[in-house]
Amino acid sequence: MNGGKLLILFLYFISSNANSIHRRFEYKYSFKPPYLAQKDSTVPFFEVGGNAIASSESIRVAPSLRSQKGAVWTKAKTSFDWWEVDIAFRISGRGRIGADGLAFWYTTEKGDYNGEVFGASDRWNGLGLFFDSFDNDNKHNNPYIMAVINDGNRKFDHQNDGINQALAGCLRDFRNKPFPTRAKIEYYNNVLTVLFHSGMTNNEQDYEMCLRAENVVLPKFGYFGVSAATGGLADDHDVFHLLTTSLWAPGTLDAIGQVPQQDSDKISQEYQEYQQKLEKQKEEYKKEHPEEQKDDMEDWFESDNQRELRQIWQAQTQTAEILRELSKKLDEVLGRQERTLSLISVSANQIQTGGAQQQPGQQPPVFTGDTIRRQEVDNIINTQNILVQSIRDLKTQANDLNQRVEMLITNQKQGGSQGGGYDIQGLITEMRDGLNQVKLSVHGVQSKINQPLPLSSCPDAKCLGMTPFLIAIVVHLLILLGYNMYKEAKGNQSKKFY
Ligand SMILES: [Ca+2]
Ligand SMILES: [Ca+2]
Numbered sequence: 001m002n003g004g005k006l007l008i009l010f011l012y013f014i015s016s017n018a019n020s021i022h023r024r025f026e027y028k029y030s031f032k033p034p035y036l037a038q039k040d041s042t043v044p045f046f047e048v049g050g051n052a053i054a055s056s057e058s059i060r061v062a063p064s065l066r067s068q069k070g071a072v073w074t075k076a077k078t079s080f081d082w083w084e085v086d087i088a089f090r091i092s093g094r095g096r097i098g099a100d101g102l103a104f105w106y107t108t109e110k111g112d113y114n115g116e117v118f119g120a121s122d123r124w125n126g127l128g129l130f131f132d133s134f135d136n137d138n139k140h141n142n143p144y145i146m147a148v149i150n151d152g153n154r155k156f157d158h159q160n161d162g163i164n165q166a167l168a169g170c171l172r173d174f175r176n177k178p179f180p181t182r183a184k185i186e187y188y189n190n191v192l193t194v195l196f197h198s199g200m201t202n203n204e205q206d207y208e209m210c211l212r213a214e215n216v217v218l219p220k221f222g223y224f225g226v227s228a229a230t231g232g233l234a235d236d237h238d239v240f241h242l243l244t245t246s247l248w249a250p251g252t253l254d255a256i257g258q259v260p261q262q263d264s265d266k267i268s269q270e271y272q273e274y275q276q277k278l279e280k281q282k283e284e285y286k287k288e289h290p291e292e293q294k295d296d297m298e299d300w301f302e303s304d305n306q307r308e309l310r311q312i313w314q315a316q317t318q319t320a321e322i323l324r325e326l327s328k329k330l331d332e333v334l335g336r337q338e339r340t341l342s343l344i345s346v347s348a349n350q351i352q353t354g355g356a357q358q359q360p361g362q363q364p365p366v367f368t369g370d371t372i373r374r375q376e377v378d379n380i381i382n383t384q385n386i387l388v389q390s391i392r393d394l395k396t397q398a399n400d401l402n403q404r405v406e407m408l409i410t411n412q413k414q415g416g417s418q419g420g421g422y423d424i425q426g427l428i429t430e431m432r433d434g435l436n437q438v439k440l441s442v443h444g445v446q447s448k449i450n451q452p453l454p455l456s457s458c459p460d461a462k463c464l465g466m467t468p469f470l471i472a473i474v475v476h477l478l479i480l481l482g483y484n485m486y487k488e489a490k491g492n493q494s495k496k497f498y
Pocket of ligand 2: 138160
């Protein structure tokens with residue numbers, strides 16, 4: 001709960017700040033899809049080098065092959081003092097551990113493409129924000145995000161993961177997330193703030209504070225860059241967008257605003273011309289390569305497929321949420337039961353000792369206060385057993401669903417995208433049916449839970465211990481399942497780049 005309050009306070013802080021700061025989108029320091037790269041693989045206003053490959057949707061800064069290094073740098077130095085850069089990226093690999101990581105840079109010079117530090121130069125002058133996947137010092141503290149400021153004289157201490165050089169950092173797992181991970185790096189009034197989006201949702205607002213450092217002095221103007229490297233282990237390092245906004249203290253933009261008014265006209269005119277040029281290029285290209293249009297059509301079919309998978313994933317997320325809610329309710333019941341558990345054991349003892357003299361069919365003795373009859377206890381235990389059984393059924397169904405997804409994945413691997421389309425559709429329908437069954441069961445269980453239980457109800461504690469445990473298993477299974485599908489879908493998409 002404390003975290004939530006902090007987040008609200010922080011959001012308030014951001015929004016109150018946003019009111020006073022003027023923001024200007026800097027398109028010459030930004031890239032984003034669609035048409036991120038042009039057909040000749042160049043990225044407007046950026047320089048791509050090393051093993052980096054730019055496509056229309058993303059830049060694969062370092063591919064999942066051994067010892068790769070790549071980077072992308074702005075062509076021009078910044079012309080503003082304060083800025084915010086939002087990058088969306090995905091670091092993914094089949095291994096439990098990946099390497100080496102990705103870096104965001106703000107430096108006085110562009111780094112070399114064969115450099116030592118995450119695909120860029122060592123002894124940089126400025127800021128390096130590292131997403132370090134590999135745990136070189138074996139302290140079990142990676143993946144780790146950290147900011148390292150250098151004046152051009154220090155060498156990065158890879159052996160110790162730069163632990164003594166970091167300005168600040170945070171431990172966050174950024175590998176293999178269902179949605180792109182994101183970082184918002186803000187440098188304003190010598191305060192450096194890094195917010196991180198874990199990629200567990202596609203909600204634009206889900207940023208968390210990673211680090212904040214005051215009295216940070218960076219070089220006045222510099223280049224933005226993103227670089228990445230692989231080692232013996234290799235992840236794919238994809239960047240989907242880099243969006244730069246310049247930040248202006250209240251009044252400063254107005255003060256320089258008289259001349260810049262013309263500037264901004266000029267800039268927007270330039271931008272429009274650039275857009276027109278892009279459109280023209282696209283049309284010309286289509287004329288010259290009519291066969292490519294067929295590929296475009298295929299792209300559409302692919303994306304339909306992807307969309308279906310995503311919809312299933314979302315449905316699963318909803319199911320997982322319902323299960324979580326269910327688990328919470330069961331916990332509440334458990335709490336109530338624990339309070340009366342001692343009471344039950346006392347009354348059970350009394351029933352046992354008293355029951356020995358009891359004639360069959362005769363009413364058990366009624367105790368004063370909150371005591372319970374054995375019959376009631378039996379009833380409650382029965383209800384609990386039904387609940388446990390339902391949850392077991394749910395687990396079986398989830399397993400079944402998992403098997404189908406695996407079938408789908410193998411099918412896609414073997415059949416490729418050609419010819420397999422019809423089967424995939426069939427499987428998707430089957431999966432959806434399976435999901436609906438799970439959903440129905442969940443609702444069934446939920447309505448059972450919602451049935452009012454007598455306040456004095458005290459089922460067997462062992463039953464309850466089992467129930468949340470099974471729920472946790474089902475939730476995990478569903479999350480794994482969704483993640484598997486998404487990864488596979490993404491894998492297919494990335495195949496298109498080659
Ligand atoms: Ca490392
Ligand atoms: Ca480490």
